[in-house]
Amino acid sequence: MGDLTKLGIAAARDGLNAGDFSARELTAAHITAMVAAKPLNAFITETPDQAVEAATASDARRAKGEAGKLEGIPLAIKDLFCTKDVLTTAASHILDGFKPRYESTVTANLWKEGAVMLGKVNLDELAMGSSNETSYYGNVVNPWRRAGDNRDLVPGGSSGGSASAVASFSAMGATGTDTGGSIRQPASFTGIVGCKPTYGRCSRWGVVAFASSLDQPGPMARSVRDTAIMLEAMAGFDPKDSTSVDMPVPNFEAALTGDIRGLKVGIPKEYRTDGMSPEIEALWQQGIDWMKAAGAEIVEISLPHTKYALAAYYIIAPAEASSNLARYDGVRYGLRVEGKDLNDMYANTRAEGFGAEVKRRLLIGTYALSAGYYDAYYLKAQKVRTRIANDFKEAYEKVDVILTPTAPSAAFSFGDKSDDPLAMYLNDVFTVPASLAGLPGISVPAGLSEEGLPLGLQLLGRPFDEETVFRAAGVLEEAAGFTATPTDWWRG
Amino acid sequence: MGMIIQGATGDWEVVIGLEIHAQVTSKSKLFSGSSAAYGAEPNSQVSFIDAAMPGMLPVFNEMAVEQAVRTGLGLNAKINKFSVFDRKNYFYADLPQGYQISQYLQPIVGEGKIIIDLKEGETREIGITRLHLEQDAGKSLHDQSPNQTFVDLNRSGVPLMEIVSEPDMRSPEEAAAYVKKIRSIVRYLGTCDGNMEEGSMRADVNVSVRKPGEGFGTRCEMKNINSVRFMQQAIIYEANRQVDILEAGGTVDQETRLYDPDKGETRSLRSKEEAHDYRYFPDPDLLPLEFDDAFIEKIRADLPELPDDKKNRFIEEMGLTPYDAGVLVAEKEVAEYFEAVAEGRDSKLSANWVIGELFGHLNRTGKALAESPVKAKALGELIDLIKDGTISNRIAKEVFEEMFETGKKAADIVEEKGLKQVSDTGAIEAAIDEVIAANPDKVAEYRGGKDKLFGFFMGQVMKATQGKANPGVVTGILKPKLDG
Structure with a gap:
């Protein structure tokens, strides 16, 4: 039977269909891997009993011929998704003891297709961070280490627990959420595939909000095909989310034709930033060559407002967050720290409940929306956002997809950037523009750095054209032939 | 102001x-x-x-x-x-x-x-x-x-x-x-x-x-x-x-x-x-x-008639005074009540009854219109009795009083109490003759030019008939007799 955790979702699905193993066996193997990977601190809450129960039910459904698209597939769920009666923390002290009495639409969709939940995975507190160093439940560790170096590295963020769980073979796939790069950047740091769908493709209902106009759930897995299979199960119109879009969900897996002949691939010159590391630049060139070799046409394009994207993002996202997080006031659920009166209780609760990075963003956001500053910051940022979206719109008149690096570097060490918010925010430089424009994007592992760490390339597509993104990503994946895995040092 | x-x-x-x-x-x-x-x-x-x-x-x-x-x-x-x-x-x-x-x-x-x-x-x-x-x-x-x-x-x-x-x-x-x-x-x-x-x-x-x-x-x-x-x-x-x-x-x-x-x-x-x-x-x-x-x-097509339009219609088509129209349209329920009363009847008379008697009784008893013991249909029937000469306006007020207290129908009250207006010319003429005979001085004054005394004679006749005499019939007989 071999090590079932090394299978991908597609292969596991085939094995389950063929009766080679049961969902119970598949789940048991992952529970063992999850427990062994505790040193990575990927999980906040493990739900092995529930997983075994779900797997047993899954086997029964399969026996009755009622298998869903993800029947029996064990997944990790980012702890930003509300899961009924299961602790949901958003990695924040503020949600202490919070067990929702409802299930997010995306996870409900997954369970409807037969998926099995292994547990809730760690993240940056309330999804704010790019290194998973801001979680109240501690840092998540990247399964990858530099060659010949035993120091721990960050997994990226905010979906760092998802990335670490998938890269360490603890889960076959994981849900993530991407606001400015929170799926794509950790996927790049851990050598897996992460897809941020078009804004509106997956429902945000039941996902703890960070920045409503940017947040988008998406899949993370170890191959483009697995990601496509997962997204198909997660996506779909949800009348409970006004920003969800009423469009049919295509068969994304069927889009993986392996044929990109004649596809126009845009290379935005503005992404060739000053000081770009030579190995990132080389990887990017390699990606261009692979696409060209597969028959794509390479087109140089310009996205002139790219340089303002990060600044606009770090106004809009904190502004929305400052309002979205106002509900954590100690009155109805989560943490409450008593005070001498209502205002005192608010202050005590929020002072103790939120970590430093969250507080920083709440302050920035509150400031940006304040009377007298609104026009100069928030409104200006929204105008920039419109320009950026127009840049992409014009570009997509000439090209079908855009190829860029996912992140400016490989995974870094703990503490490297945590004292320098600006350096930390720069991690999102390649991912943020597409977030502002609401476009679909994917990060595909494309090679190893000189230090032996995975590096990803990003493909961006037209709104709701995830199919073309997956098709191009499949070809890129095939060409890169990325098969490296981290040594399982955490097993001791 | x-x-x-x-x-x-x-x-x-x-x-x-x-x-x-x-x-x-x-x-x-x-x-x-x-x-x-x-x-x-x-x-x-x-x-x-x-x-x-x-x-x-x-x-x-x-x-x-x-x-x-x-x-x-x-x-x-x-x-x-x-x-x-x-x-x-x-x-x-x-x-x-x-x-x-x-x-x-x-x-x-x-x-x-x-x-x-x-x-x-x-x-x-x-x-x-x-x-x-x-x-x-x-x-x-x-x-x-x-x-x-x-x-x-x-x-x-x-x-x-x-x-x-x-x-x-x-x-x-x-x-x-x-x-x-x-x-x-x-x-x-x-x-x-x-x-x-x-x-x-x-x-x-x-x-x-x-x-x-x-x-x-x-x-x-x-x-x-x-x-x-x-x-x-x-x-x-x-x-x-x-x-x-x-x-x-x-x-x-x-x-x-x-x-x-x-x-x-x-x-x-x-x-x-x-x-x-x-x-x-x-x-x-x-x-x-x-x-x-x-x-x-x-949505516009489904809009009901609004108070201002209703008020104008009451003034222009029904001939109500602006004041009466304003009072009647202020509350939707009142307007609906009034329109039900006035349907096929004299608008001004209907308005007077709603604003005068009905509101007076409601105010005095602290009742809301919805609690009124006299519904629009019942008030309409009362007005019909006035119009067809069954009862006089004055008797109608008594009947209304009773309706308001008991919730009974106007016709039943009139029947029970024998309040039906007398239009029998013989009975009325007899009463008139008695009144004229009993007041020779007043008759002389009237004939001397004091026209206002006509009201006095009317009152005496009505009193003699317990208010049941049809005022129109009384006038028709009394006037020629007095004028000699």
């Missing part, structure tokens, strides 16, 4: 603008499916959205949107086909989201105007600045425990319309007439039940004073007033307070004040400096609200 305060330095004019919060008549809340009904057990009508649980998202209630458009049309206002919902951010224990979803720069309804009805049939036009939709907050209960506050979220998310007037009113009476007119319009439209006691309608009142002809003075806002009487008291107190300050050489501070009906005074709630910075911004959870002309026209 505007209210003038005579100060030591001359006359002062009062300027008033109102913001009326009207709860939209709707089964469910503005952004969730939970019930918006009044009076349920605390926290029994609260969805996860209303409680602002993590990850919950608002979704428009189409019905509330239609109601806002309907109200806008009733206010003769511009309907904005594109409007935006914004977040108004502030912390309070009964505001679960930490923000209220409202409309700030782009409301659903723009400028409009209404006519207010004043004394003696006088009217004035008052401008409407805008109407926007917003959600209500919950309710803090401070009286449940000595050291804790309880929160009831039943109201959280209930749809409200905020109707903002121009600062066009110049007296407490005008402000009262404005509130009554808005209340009347929304009740006709069925978009708000206008119940101020249950809090379905409440007003924020802005008051300033100025010397006539000068620019606007600094205003103070009095929040959450839920009775027309208190509002008028608050305006009078506040206007005088401001005049006193200005005449003493001081300046009025722009602030939010609270009216205390027990003490009959207003006091400062928070100053301009302490005012919240609400950090309005478009709610990213909601798309802008967009609809087309067809949507508006469909």
Whole structure:
């Protein structure tokens, strides 16, 4: 039977269909891997009993011929998704003891297709961070280490627990959420595939909000095909989310034709930033060559407002967050720290409940929306956002997809950037523009750095054209032939 | 007439603008499916959205949107086909989201105007600045425990319309007439039940004073007033307070004040400096609200006849006086009652009966129209008995009295009590002859030119017939006899 955790979702699905193993066996193997990977601190809450129960039910459904698209597939769920009666923390002290009495639409969709939940995975507190160093439940560790170096590295963020769980073979796939790069950047740091769908493709209902106009759930897995299979199960119109879009969900897996002949691939010159590391630049060139070799046409394009994207993002996202997080006031659920009166209780609760990075963003956001500053910051940022979206719109008149690096570097060490918010925010430089424009994007592992760490390339597509993104990503994946895995040092 | 305060330095004019919060008549809340009904057990009508649980998202209630458009049309206002919902951010224990979803720069309804009805049939036009939709907050209960506050979220998310007037009113009476007119319009439209006691309608009142002809003075806002009487008291107190300050050489501070009906005074709630910075911004959870002309026209086609149109029709087609028409249309129920009575009958006579006898009895007994023992159909039947000569107007009043007490039908009362009018000329003539014979002096005076005495003879005849004689028949016989 071999090590079932090394299978991908597609292969596991085939094995389950063929009766080679049961969902119970598949789940048991992952529970063992999850427990062994505790040193990575990927999980906040493990739900092995529930997983075994779900797997047993899954086997029964399969026996009755009622298998869903993800029947029996064990997944990790980012702890930003509300899961009924299961602790949901958003990695924040503020949600202490919070067990929702409802299930997010995306996870409900997954369970409807037969998926099995292994547990809730760690993240940056309330999804704010790019290194998973801001979680109240501690840092998540990247399964990858530099060659010949035993120091721990960050997994990226905010979906760092998802990335670490998938890269360490603890889960076959994981849900993530991407606001400015929170799926794509950790996927790049851990050598897996992460897809941020078009804004509106997956429902945000039941996902703890960070920045409503940017947040988008998406899949993370170890191959483009697995990601496509997962997204198909997660996506779909949800009348409970006004920003969800009423469009049919295509068969994304069927889009993986392996044929990109004649596809126009845009290379935005503005992404060739000053000081770009030579190995990132080389990887990017390699990606261009692979696409060209597969028959794509390479087109140089310009996205002139790219340089303002990060600044606009770090106004809009904190502004929305400052309002979205106002509900954590100690009155109805989560943490409450008593005070001498209502205002005192608010202050005590929020002072103790939120970590430093969250507080920083709440302050920035509150400031940006304040009377007298609104026009100069928030409104200006929204105008920039419109320009950026127009840049992409014009570009997509000439090209079908855009190829860029996912992140400016490989995974870094703990503490490297945590004292320098600006350096930390720069991690999102390649991912943020597409977030502002609401476009679909994917990060595909494309090679190893000189230090032996995975590096990803990003493909961006037209709104709701995830199919073309997956098709191009499949070809890129095939060409890169990325098969490296981290040594399982955490097993001791 | 505007209210003038005579100060030591001359006359002062009062300027008033109102913001009326009207709860939209709707089964469910503005952004969730939970019930918006009044009076349920605390926290029994609260969805996860209303409680602002993590990850919950608002979704428009189409019905509330239609109601806002309907109200806008009733206010003769511009309907904005594109409007935006914004977040108004502030912390309070009964505001679960930490923000209220409202409309700030782009409301659903723009400028409009209404006519207010004043004394003696006088009217004035008052401008409407805008109407926007917003959600209500919950309710803090401070009286449940000595050291804790309880929160009831039943109201959280209930749809409200905020109707903002121009600062066009110049007296407490005008402000009262404005509130009554808005209340009347929304009740006709069925978009708000206008119940101020249950809090379905409440007003924020802005008051300033100025010397006539000068620019606007600094205003103070009095929040959450839920009775027309208190509002008028608050305006009078506040206007005088401001005049006193200005005449003493001081300046009025722009602030939010609270009216205390027990003490009959207003006091400062928070100053301009302490005012919240609400950090309005478009709610990213909601798309802008967009609809087309067809949507508006469909609602317009369904609009009922509104009080002003009804009033004009009563005057022009029914021949009522402006005063009577105004009284009859002010309340939708009254107008409906009156129209049912007047259907196929004499309009003026019907109006007199409704305004005179019916209202008189209702007032005296403290009953609302809905509780009236005399329904429209029954009153109509009574009027029919007058018209066909079965009873006189005077007897009819007695019959009405009885109807009001017992709820019996007019015809039954007339039958039981033998009140049927006598039109038998023989009986009447006999009575007339007796009266003439008994009053030779008066007959002489009458014949000497004192025409007014005719009434005396009429009265005597009616008295002799216990009021049952048909006055027309009496006149027809009496007159030639007296005239000799």
